[in-house]
Amino acid sequence: MLAGLQQVTFEFGARLIVADATWHIQPGERIGLIGYNGTGKSTLLKLFVGDFQPSAGSVERSRETSIGYLHQDLLSFNTADSILKVALQAFSSILKLEEEIEQIGKELEQTGDEKLLEIYTDKLYQLETADGYTIHHRTAEVLQGLGFSPTDLDRPYQEFSGGWRMRVLLAKMILAKPDLLLLDEPTNHLDLPSIEWLEKYLLHYAGAVVIVSHDKYFLNRMVTKIVELYQEQLHFYTGNYDFYEKEKAVRMELQQKAYENQQDYIRQQERLVERFRAKASKAAMAQSVLKKLDKLERVDAAQLIRPNLKINFSLDKIPGKIIATLKNVKKSFGELAVIQEATAEINRGDKIALIGANGKGKSTLLRILAGTEPHEHGERIDGHNVVQSFYAQHQLESLTLTHTLLEEMSTSGSQLSDLEIRSLLGCFLFSGDDVDKKIKVLSGGEKARVALAKVITSRANFLLLDEPTNHLDLHSCELLIEALHKYEGTIILVSHDRYFISKTANKIWEIENGVVKEFKGGYDEWVSWKERMEKQRTTAAKKSVQPEKSVTTVTQTAPTQQVTKEKKKEVQRTQKLFQQAEKELADATAIQKELEKKLADPSLYSNKEEFLKLEAAYQDCLKNIKILTANYEKLFEEMMQLGE
Secondary structure (H helix, E strand, O other): OOEEEEEEEEEEOOEEEEEEEEEEEOOOOEEEEEOOOOOOHHHHHHHHHOOOOOOEEEEEEOOOOOEEEEOHHHHHOOOOOEHHHHHHHHHHHHHHHHHHHHHHHHHHHHHOOHHHHHHHHHHHHHHHHOOHHHHHHHHHHHHHHOOOOHHHOOOEHHHOOHHHHHHHHHHHHHHHOOOEEEEEOOOOOOOHHHHHHHHHHHHOOOOEEEEEOOOHHHHHHHOOEEEEEEOOEEEEEOOOHHHHHHHHHHHHHHHHHHHHHHHHHHHHHHHHHHHHOOOHHHHHHHHHHHHHHHHOOOOOOOOOOOOOOOOOOOOOOOOOOEEEEEEEEEEEEOOEEEEEEEEEEEEOOOEEEEEOOOOOOHHHHHHHHHOOOOOOEEEEEEOOOOOEEEEOHHHHHHOOOOOEHHHHHHOOOOOOOHHHHHHHHHHOOOOHHHHHOEHHHOOHHHHHHHHHHHHHOOOOOEEEEEOOOOOOOHHHHHHHHHHHHHOOOEEEEEOOOHHHHHHHOOEEEEEEOOEEEEEOOOHHHHHHHHHHHHHHHHHHHHHHOOHHHHHHHHHHHOOOOOOOHHHHHHHHHHHHHHHHHHHHHHHHHHHHHHHHHHHOOHHHHHOHHHHHHHHHHHHHHHHHHHHHHHHHHHHHHHHHHHOO
16 A cells, blocks of 8 residues: 555644545556535645644555655746756756765765775766666656647746646656655646647556546546545545446445435335334334434435536627638737637537647637737638637636635626626535635635636627636536536637537637647547548558559659650669668558557567557657658659650
């Protein structure tokens, strides 16, 4: 066991978080910790790392167990060091060893002392056995996997936004390879490629992982066990999130049957008591039955108690057919052109998901559409009767921390009375004295609900949503999906939550090389289409490296006129180089297939070193194919020109 709770009870002020909970985390487990917003999932993680102490029971941790804990409070850390240097802090002992070696090396140059030489040699051996020569390469690899470009690595940490800083700290944590990783909403600040990279990395992570997440796709791919914090109790399910949903439904059904059977039994016994209570000869038996009923451990009805957001979007105006139009819009930040000649149209009733890696311009395009981001070229044209409302991550940061909920809602310009605002906040699970709470004491999920409530009051017919599911629990995400289905207006959204996108979008906008490409269909259809396109490209690439076809093409396009002797020699030389390039490309493609076959073998992943070796070989092979393809295409062009 790496860590555990033994009959733990914990109270946060007057509020009970968990009662008499026992949970043991074993090596290699991948666990999803779930629960409704405000139930105390993050608090539970803080018990494991010792930030809080239980009211009763004990938190067990082996002295040898190292724990890495990723949480939002880490964003208070700041430094002028480069992000590479920050992430390298995961190898503090190796960095210290490197400094010692450098210092001893300088002394050795001056003295040439043999004893010092022995120490120097010993330190070098320690560095080699600790795999110290690869730490810079490994760190750069992980940072790039999480979305940083090679040129970002030397940039100061303090230059990056909160989301990107969190990625650096995540990189540092996974590089340290703790025995137990506690990840609180790790996908909140990641784009889709980075989430996929993290999934791949964590699937082969040797330590145990506990994940708090609202991303169903992520949980289904990552975890083999679900721990649910529900009504101050821990409930365990052996399987992924889909299994949990099915199993919970079965458990609820069984509990309801047990409850109904017990109620039938109780009614039967009570009728028996009523029947014989008046008879003196049977009075003792009736009293005995009553005592048994009093001692009976009652089964609760299977009533699912959960917070239900009442999200009802209302429209004041019906807009025209066209909501917004972009014509040849261009946006640059310095020399970096993020949006290039973007032309697109949003029609009434569209529910569009903006897809693309971070830094590709999704949020920028959303801000341009909202009118909050200027652009240097092109037109943005609003449709007739369009009333828009923009929900973005910066809105959570722009909430006034010293305001109460009531005061904050009054700043939305909705002209609602205090009574109407209280009623609306009640729909978002803020009741009674909650409206007098300060924004600064709210959790991330509660702040997100306040920001969403402000969007609702706008009665807009065009919603622009930037990561609306961040900080919402799984159930709240489902309720938001349901509300957006009923919403009669138009939506354009940016989200990394694949489940949320698949359930809400009827169109996909992909930003590629600064250009907006529209796909008319949902997310799952888009993924299938992308896979088909990739398959077609691969097939076409394979056909293009067939020697017979290439030679035939060149022969057919060769001119019939008489060529000079020198030109013939040049043609022959280029043909020879071309055939050699074809062979090299065909050989490299064969190696690629062989490596892919080996990487597809599940048994490979039990051997970490072998996997990393093959993965590196595969990446090198892809780079080599890219170079060989460029050479092949260049020689082909030369042959075509010689044939003219």
